[in-house]
Amino acid sequence: xxxxxxxxxxxDAEYAARTELAQxxxxxxxxxxxxxxxxxxVQYFTGFQSLFWQSxxxxxxxxxxxxxxxxxxxxxIGASLMRRSWIDDIRTWSAPAPQDDxxxxxxxxxxxxxxxxxxxxxxxHLRMPLGDWERLMTALTGLRVADATQLVQGLRMVKSPAExxxxxxxxxxxxxxxxxxxxxxxxxxxxxxxxxxxRREALAQGAxxxxxxxxxxxxxxxxxxxxxxxxxxxxxxxxLMLDTGLVLDGYYCDFDxxxxxxxxxxxxxxxxxxxxxxxxxxxxxARPGNSCRDLFHAMSAVIAEMDxxxxxxxxxGHGLGLQLTEQPSHAAFDTTTLxxxxxxxLEPSLSYGDGLMMVHEENIVVTPQGGRLLSTRAAPDxxxx
Amino acid sequence: xxxxxxxxxxxDAEYAARTELAQxxxxxxxxxxxxxxxxxxVQYFTGFQSLFWQSxxxxxxxxxxxxxxxxxxxxxIGASLMRRSWIDDIRTWSAPAPQDDxxxxxxxxxxxxxxxxxxxxxxxHLRMPLGDWERLMTALTGLRVADATQLVQGLRMVKSPAExxxxxxxxxxxxxxxxxxxxxxxxxxxxxxxxxxxRREALAQGAxxxxxxxxxxxxxxxxxxxxxxxxxxxxxxxxLMLDTGLVLDGYYCDFDxxxxxxxxxxxxxxxxxxxxxxxxxxxxxARPGNSCRDLFHAMSAVIAEMDxxxxxxxxxGHGLGLQLTEQPSHAAFDTTTLxxxxxxxLEPSLSYGDGLMMVHEENIVVTPQGGRLLSTRAAPDxxxx
Numbered sequence: 082x083x084x085x086x087x088x089x090x091x092x093d094a095e096y097a098a099r100t101e102l103a104q105x106x107x108x109x110x111x112x113x114x115x116x117x118x119x120x121x122x123v124q125y126f127t128g129f130q131s132l133f134w135q136s137x138x139x140x141x142x143x144x145x146x147x148x149x150x151x152x153x154x155x156x157x158i159g160a161s162l163m164r165r166s167w168i169d170d171i172r173t174w175s176a177p178a179p180q181d182d183x184x185x186x187x188x189x190x191x192x193x194x195x196x197x198x199x200x201x202x203x204x205x206h207l208r209m210p211l212g213d214w215e216r217l218m219t220a221l222t223g224l225r226v227a228d229a230t231q232l233v234q235g236l237r238m239v240k241s242p243a244e245x246x247x248x249x250x251x252x253x254x255x256x257x258x259x260x261x262x263x264x265x266x267x268x269x270x271x272x273x274x275x276x277x278x279x280r281r282e283a284l285a286q287g288a289x290x291x292x293x294x295x296x297x298x299x300x301x302x303x304x305x306x307x308x309x310x311x312x313x314x315x316x317x318x319x320x321l322m323l324d325t326g327l328v329l330d331g332y333y334c335d336f337d338x339x340x341x342x343x344x345x346x347x348x349x350x351x352x353x354x355x356x357x358x359x360x361x362x363x364x365x366x367a368r369p370g371n372s373c374r375d376l377f378h379a380m381s382a383v384i385a386e387m388d389x390x391x392x393x394x395x396x397x398g399h400g401l402g403l404q405l406t407e408q409p410s411h412a413a414f415d416t417t418t419l420x421x422x423x424x425x426x427l428e429p430s431l432s433y434g435d436g437l438m439m440v441h442e443e444n445i446v447v448t449p450q451g452g453r454l455l456s457t458r459a460a461p462d463x464x465x466x
Numbered sequence: 467x468x469x470x471x472x473x474x475x476x477x478d479a480e481y482a483a484r485t486e487l488a489q490x491x492x493x494x495x496x497x498x499x500x501x502x503x504x505x506x507x508v509q510y511f512t513g514f515q516s517l518f519w520q521s522x523x524x525x526x527x528x529x530x531x532x533x534x535x536x537x538x539x540x541x542x543i544g545a546s547l548m549r550r551s552w553i554d555d556i557r558t559w560s561a562p563a564p565q566d567d568x569x570x571x572x573x574x575x576x577x578x579x580x581x582x583x584x585x586x587x588x589x590x591h592l593r594m595p596l597g598d599w600e601r602l603m604t605a606l607t608g609l610r611v612a613d614a615t616q617l618v619q620g621l622r623m624v625k626s627p628a629e630x631x632x633x634x635x636x637x638x639x640x641x642x643x644x645x646x647x648x649x650x651x652x653x654x655x656x657x658x659x660x661x662x663x664x665r666r667e668a669l670a671q672g673a674x675x676x677x678x679x680x681x682x683x684x685x686x687x688x689x690x691x692x693x694x695x696x697x698x699x700x701x702x703x704x705x706l707m708l709d710t711g712l713v714l715d716g717y718y719c720d721f722d723x724x725x726x727x728x729x730x731x732x733x734x735x736x737x738x739x740x741x742x743x744x745x746x747x748x749x750x751x752a753r754p755g756n757s758c759r760d761l762f763h764a765m766s767a768v769i770a771e772m773d774x775x776x777x778x779x780x781x782x783g784h785g786l787g788l789q790l791t792e793q794p795s796h797a798a799f800d801t802t803t804l805x806x807x808x809x810x811x812l813e814p815s816l817s818y819g820d821g822l823m824m825v826h827e828e829n830i831v832v833t834p835q836g837g838r839l840l841s842t843r844a845a846p847d848x849x850x851x
Contacts, residue, residue, distance in 0.1 A: 089696050132678050133692035135711065136791040138589050138784070158780060161690035161821075176780050177795055179588040201596035203564040204523050211586035211599075212613060228597060277669045280676075284662045284669075289694070291665075292677055293517050305546035307518035309674070311474050326520065395543060395561050399523070406521040410562055436546075 089330050090128050091243050093167040099236065100126055100151060106232050107147045107198065115198035115229045116191070117143045118208040121403040122200070125237060126151045128166045130331050131159065139176040140183055140209040144190055154186050184213055188220050198229030204408060205230055234408040238400055238417075240424050244332065245446055248402065248424050249455050251288065251329040252336070252444050256457035258283040258327070259338045263466045268317055268342050272298050272310040275321070283327050293326030293335070293405055298342065301349050302437030306337075306430075317343030321466070324442065326405040333405050335426050336442040336456045341465045352387060352433055353463040356441040359383035359429035360459075363398070363411075367425065367445055367452030373415040380411070380429045388431035398428040401444060423447040424455070474715050475513050476628050478552040484621065485511055485536060491617050492532045492583065500583035500614045501576070502528045503593040506788040507585070510622060511536045513551045515716050516544065524561040525568055525594040529575055539571045569598055573605050583614030589793060590615055619793040623785055623802075625809050629717065630831055633787065633809050636673065636714040637721070637829050637840035643668040643712070644723045645842075648851045653702055653727050657683050657695040660706070668712050678711030678720070678790055683727065686734050687822030691722075691815075702728030706851070709827065711790040718790050720811050721827040721841045726850045737772060737818055738848040741826040744768035744814035745844075748783070748796075752810065752830055752837030758800040765796070765814045773816035783813040786829055808832040809840070 103126070107115060117123055120134040123143045134141075142154040153163050156176035163171050172186050191197060201207075207214055218226070240248065258279065265278045275298075280291040296310070297303035298321040306324060315321060324337035339353060359380040366379035380397045396415075400407035401424050409417035411428070425447065430440040441459060445452035488511070492500060502508055505519040508528045519526075527539040538548050541561035548556050557571050576582060586592070592599055603611070625633065643664065650663045660683075665676040681695070682688035683706040691709060700706060709722035724738060744765040751764035765782045781800075785792035786809050794802035796812070810832065815825040826844060830837035 089694075130694050131692045132680050132694065135678050137591060137789060138791050138795075139780075156780065158690070158692060162693050177588070177797070178780070179799060182588070199596070201600075203562065203567070203595060205595050206522060207592035207596045207599075210588060210590050210615075211584070211592045214592075214596075215586075230595075273674070277672075277674070281666045281669045284666045287662075289658070289662070290677070290679075292675070293520050294675075295517050305543070307516045307543060308547050309474075309515050309517065395524075395541065395563070404522060406523050410523070412562070414564060 090130070095241060095243055096126060096128055096167050100145060103145055103232070103236055104147055106236070110198070110227070110232060111196055112147060112198040112227060112229065113194040113196050114144050114146045115233065117145065117200070119200070119206065121237070122233060124331055124403055127153060127163065127168050129159070129163050131162060133159070140213070142183060142187060152190060154183055154190060182213060184216055187217060191221055191224060194224060196225045196227055198227050198232065200230045200233055201228050202230030204234070237402060238408055238423050239420050240402060240422050244402065245422060245424065247330055247332040248334070248444070251327055251332055252334040252455035254283065254286045254288050254329060255325060255327050255334040255336060257286045258325070259323070262323065262338065262340065263464070266315060266321060266340070266466055269314045271312040271314050273312055275315065276310045279323055279325070283325065288327040288329055290328045291325065292328060294323065296321070296323040296337070298322070301346055302352065302434060302439055304436055304438065306438070306440050315342045318346070320345070320349055320439065322440065324440070331403055333401060333403070334444055334456065335401050335405050336444050337440055338459060339439060339441070339463060341463050343465070345463050345465060348433060349439070350463050352431055352439045355383060355387045355431060356429050356439060357459065357461055360427050360441050360443055363427035363429065364445065364452040364454070367419060367427070367447050369419055369421045369447060369449060371419050373409045373411050373417045373419065374413055376419070377411045377413055380427065384429055384431050388433060390432055397430065398426040398442070400424065401426050419447050421447055421449065425452070427452065475515070480626060480628055481511060481513055481552050485530060488530055488617070488621055489532055495583070495612070495617060496581055497532060497583040497612060497614065498579040498581050499529050499531045500618065502530065502585070504585070504591065506622070507618060509716055509788055512538060512548065512553050514544070514548050516547060518544070525598070527568060527572060537575060539568055539575060567598060569601055572602060576606055576609060579609060581610045581612055583612050583617065585615045585618055586613050587615030589619070622787060623793055623808055624805050625787060625807050629787065630807060630809065632715055632717040633719070633829070634840050636712055636717055637719045639668065639671045639673050639714060640710060640712050640719040640721060641842035642671045643710070644708070647708065647723065647725065648849070651700060651706060651725070651851055654699045656697040656699050658697055660700065661695045664708055664710070668710065673712040673714055675713045676710065677713060679708065681706070681708040681722070683707070686731055687737065687819060687824055689821055689823065691823070691825050700727045703731070705730070705734055705824065707825065709825070716788055718786060718788070719829055719841065720786050720790050721829050722825055723844060724824060724826070724848060726848050728850070730848050730850060733818060734824070735848050737816060737824045740768060740772045740816060741814050741824060742844065742846055745812050745826055745828055748812035748814065749830065749837040749839070752804060752812070752832050754804055754806045754832060754834060756804050758794045758796050758802045758804065759798055761804070762796045762798055765812065769814055769816050773818060775817055782815065783811040783827070785809065786811050804832050806832055806834065810837070812837065
């Protein structure tokens with residue numbers, strides 16, 4: 082089965098609505114414009130989608146003014162693709178140009194502004210040389226720079242029906258791929274071959290790409306959840322975990338699955354059961370009006386049956402969309418109020434035994450009835466391959 | 467055929483040698499330490515390799531002091547994996563922690579230093595929140611920050627034999643994958659399915675991942691080289707171009723191939739021939755002592771037979787290694803002197819007709835005899851599928 086999207090991208094109205102809502106909040110915050118430098122934000126406001134972001138060489142700039150369409154200030158190599166978007170004002174330079182990589186164009190575009198929003202808070206990066214940023218600030222001494230992180234993240238957290246449709250499709254592809262793992266993986270198979278076969282299956286199921294595949298396989302549990310694979314063969318008694326971010330038309334799934342190879346001991350079965358029930362508690366708590374902290378505590382209360390250390394992952398899930406991980410965080414520090422149509426991961430984890438851990442993950446939409454699953458719910462008992 | 471590496475990573479001696487050379491240059495430059503924040507640099511000095519960098523949530527810091535091993539200041543979620551590296555001093559915090567995402571640990575580590583190197587030049591990003599960087603600088607008012615871009619890029623440009631071995635392996639996998647395209651692609655096949663099949667083949671050939679696959683297929687040539695695919699079927703008279711960055715154990719290939727679907731017109735054949743010969747000129751010029759500018763002019767002289775516009779890609783190739791694109795750039799502005807064992811792409815391109823373009827790309831090692839191909843040389847005449 083191949084699940085394909087009916088179309089790529091969105092109608093212009095989707096981008097216009099996003100921009101309009103941003104502009105309402107910019108006006109409230111007293112911002113003349115917001116300068117965006119990072120892939121998901123540029124894609125969110127323009128629809129510009131390219132794997133070329135993997136090359137660090139060239140900076141890309143999009144300016145969202147408080148009224149009117151966004152303005153693209155980009156390397157000439159991207160002009161043809163950007164012209165297919167809903168954006169009209171596209172200014173380019175022949176990049177790379179180390180002496181002036183878009184800085185003159187930026188100064189010209191920003192010189193008449195008084196207050197500029199820039200994303201400089203939690204979970205952001207400055208995707209341009211720091212030296213160029215300093216040059217820009219030196220040239221624009223009259224410009225007030227305000228942090229626009231919460232404004233932009235706040236928009237992106239709540240998904241439109243069209244975005245949820247794309248997320249549902251890639252989650253369905255992820256679920257179909259995980260369903261094939263018992264036919265792919267077997268005792269004796271090197272873990273790196275399991276990863277490769279998993280990626281091939283995800284593409285066969287219709288994913289555009291399988292950029293994120295991590296996991297582990299080790300006796301009775303695993304020591305971490307971010308490792309690349311090696312050639313160690315799957316062994317009886319292993320717990321195999323695969324965690325994947327697959328992508329379709331720019332939107333990600335992000336969930337994992339666990340299997341026992343050959344047989345599982347009681348501790349691993351119990352850990353699995355605790356995490357499965359922690360996820361149930363998360364699903365029930367994922368309602369508008371609850372906070373991320375509430376969601377965290379609902380899952381933690383179940384996890385505490387077996388592990389009261391709080392784990393070392395730092396949170397029990399997060400937002401999901403154009404990025405593998407987005408705001409908010411299900412953690413005690415995050416008091417973000419859940420809203421209908423937020424798309425989230427529920428990711429309870431626990432530690433046990435001698436440095437072992439286990440992680441479960443599902444993808445959901447927040448609804449008044451609680452979390453609606455986008456991923457096909459994991460089996461209630463630890464499956465054995 | 468699956469080409470697999472004999473082992474993952476490198477012996478500790480490789481990282482020790484890299485660190486030692488960095489420290490010699492740091493001492494010459496008067497730097498007490500270099501602070502690294504980005505994936506390829508952290509991997510270069512520690513061997514830490516994880517796809518988890520795709521999550522923007524957590525910053526990662528590695529401090530290379532002027533003597534002694536590097537120090538990792540990282541989220542707890544990465545501690546287990548970092549402990550498998552040659553690094554001994556690993557300091558962690560439970561991230562994400564928006565109020566203090568490693569900043570206190572950084573301040574403690576940096577407070578005794580006088581001069582800190584940071585990469586803030588061309589082709590670099592600040593992979594931490596700008597607001598946190600500003601907090602750090604405010605807390606360390608006595609610290610002098612110097613630009614370490616050229617120091618670090620200068621080290622990374624010249625590859626060790628062990629690195630060249632890994633690069634040769636992934637280039638061989640890329641070549642084997644391109645060889646299969648005439649069996650994968652056919653008239654009538656949607657371009658997005660060609661991309662998916664190409665990625666699956668790359669994994670079957672032994673790549674760990676196929677993160678970068680871009681290209682196009684259009685009548686007589688294509689309009690840009692960074693687009694994602696859509697469902698448009700390949701048509702007779704199209705020029706199909708696929709450009710790929712495949713990865714094996716952290717090292718990338720980056721080259722492309724062109725095919726005509728069904729038949730090709732004379733202009734496309736001529737463009738192909740000019741670019742093939744421009745690559746020959748690049749191979750001959752890729753000797754120690756020549757500069758990147760020389761390499762650029764050698765290829766440009768041939769390209770000018772058909773196109774004297776200079777194109778809109780901005781350069782005719784670049785460095786290659788832990789990143790899809792690295793320093794240096796084959797451009798008139800780049801006077802970097804070529805050194806033996808630099809690994810480069812040769813990427814001549816030209817524009818023709820009504821907004822069409824064509825790009826060739828090969829991967830090479832600089833030797834006293836000129837460029838030694840890591841990719842299997844493209845056919846001298848435009849192949850027809």
